[in-house]
Amino acid sequence: MANKFNEAGIESIALTSESKKEERDNAKERLVKGEIKFIFVVDIYNEGVDIPEINTILFLRPTESLTVFLQQLGRGLRLHDKKECLTVLDFVGQSHKNYNFEDKFRALIGKTNKPVKDYIENGFLTLPKGCYIQLEKEAKEYILRNIKSASNTKANLLSKLRSFKNDTDLELTLENFLKYHNLSLVDFYGKTKDRSFSRMCVIAEQRDDFTEENEVEITKKLYNLLFVNSRRFIEFVIGLIKNNDDISNVEFTNEESLMLNMMYYIFYNDAPEKIGLTSIKEGINKLLNNKVMMNEACEILKYNFDHLNFVDKKVNLGFDCPLDLHCDYSTDVIMAAFGYYNEEKKPAFREGVKYFEDKGIDIFFITLNKSDKDFSPSTLYEDYAINERLFHWQTQSKTSTESATGKRYINHLKTGNKIALFVREYKTRDGLTSPFTYLGTCEYRSHSGNKPISFIWELNEEIPPSMINKANKTIII
Known part of the structure; x- marks a missing residue:
């Protein structure tokens, strides 16, 4: 690239991680003075380099790491008196059919209620003032095909599970899998409520098969755990599962009994008597007998716990209530916490x-x-x-x-x-x-x-x- 630019009369040089420090420092100084117009780099300048004068960035090959992508983009985002704007030219590479464009655009757009493909199809109308993204027609079509093919379908996830051990030196756990592929819990479990990490690992021939009485029913309810973020409740549920004891004769405090209510109504749709159970404790014991699926529930809750970024605390209501400030709860769980949904009934609401x-x-x-x-x-x-x-x-x-x-x-x-x-x-x-x-x-x-x-x-x-x-x-x- 540097040779081609020089041939075109645009003064440029190339640097790699093997270039000497003196050569790198000299290149930076020449760029600032305007003696050269472009520095083409490989595996350097991702971070720790401050050149506010940079006003153009060329992306010439796919960047697999979202962090590196943002670091490279950040090289040109520093303000400077003589810089009116930053021009970013992203030349879409086709060297890797699984290259994920969606993550890159999501990083630029930020959190919104629309999928990335809507912005690519209809225009980036919610960017900050002064920002503009333009895609050539062919690039737009290519990226839309990429997003569709790279979506987190069951087939694609199974393919990633099969290749995980070859791609990494990590143990195949839910946490490691999500982190390596930059997925959220929702990305993995999807909207269909028919996925479990445990069963998909078996299908992908990465774990031994297992048989549990309530696997299907529990799988359908795992999505109820995806947004659970109360430290107190997470610790209570994980404690029950890890102890793996029959709780029929366990004496719980009033607050713990309400958390048991909450756990019950995460996994069951109606009061015990309505579904052939004698008590909430029997319902919880039935869940605990499904060891593989309950261990997966633990993995989900531990993942949530480890990614909490706020401080919760008890709210003094004048009576026992296990709901904590700024935590997220479903309607059913809130009603169970107040005792409205209980062992005897689940009134319509x-x-x-x-x-x-x-x-x-x-x-x-x-x-x-x-x-x-x-x-x-x-x-x-x-x-x-x-x-x-x-x-x-x-x-x-x-x-x-x-x-x-x-x-x-x-x-x-x-x-x-x-x-x-x-x-x-x-x-x-x-x-x-x-x-x-x-x-x-x-x-x-x-x-x-x-x-x-x-x-x-x-x-x-x-x-x-x-x-x-x-x-x-x-x-x-």
Whole structure:
């Protein structure tokens, strides 16, 4: 490349990891002075090099590592007085049919609710101001084919499992497999609810076969574990599985019994009596007898635990409740934690609010970005964060200021009734039903309107940074 550029009258040099330090330093100085226009490098300049004057980057071959890709891109992102912009020319290489373009574009776009292929097909409309990505027609078609073929289908994952030992020196575990292939739990388990790491390793002839009575039923419920991120609950469940003891005669504290409730309703759809069980303990014992599948459940929970990036803590509600601040929970698990779903019954629940009179608490289930498909016109409420503490929330359309419910909300500080918020951005995430993030309790500040009533609540704990951008109406994209 350097020779071709020189032949074209563009002063250039080539450097590799074998080039001497003096040669590298001299090249950097000549580039800054404008004596040369391009430095073509191999396996260097990924990090630790600061040349703010760089205003053009050429990617000439696929970069397998997402980290290296971002480091290389970062060489040109430093600001400089004489630099108006950074031009990035990515020449699509075809040297590796499994090269993953999707990860690279996701890194550039950031987290959004649309798949990468939508942006490639329709344009990159949500990039920061001053940023632009243009794809040639053939490059666009090639990348779309690549994304489709590199998608995490069962067949592709089985192929990766078969080649894992040859590709790496690592033990084939769920953690190692996800890390090596830069996959999330959702990437691996998908939306079909018919995958387990254990069974797929057997199909890929990487593990011995096994037979367990409830493998199919447990496999369908593994997706319920993918978003579990409460340290306390994870440690409780892993402890039960690792002990591998019959729990029929174990005495649990009230809080532990509620966590047992939560675990039960992660794996079962109805109360014990409705599905031929005598108790929740019997249901848990039945799960524990499936050692391979329960070990996989442990692997999922341990993966979640090891990747936690926030601090959770107990919320003082005045009664036992094993839900922790800023953790994610499904509706079923929340109801089990409050004892509403229990050993005797699992009452129907489809409302966005629930009042527990015996506990003196109202809980609100809030979906921030509502679609006409999922919500009727009468339930498209205006719910959003005003700032880190204040939250605007609308009641159901039938609730008036004169109703018992409206008065209970308005006067809750006088009566000692508590209000707790559970919030999620979308109804679904990655094709699966989204969990709710527990924002803790809040206090009345003001209200306006009628049927529905608009409330402003002040949270007792700040909304976490990871959610404030999603919950603040003024910056939702």
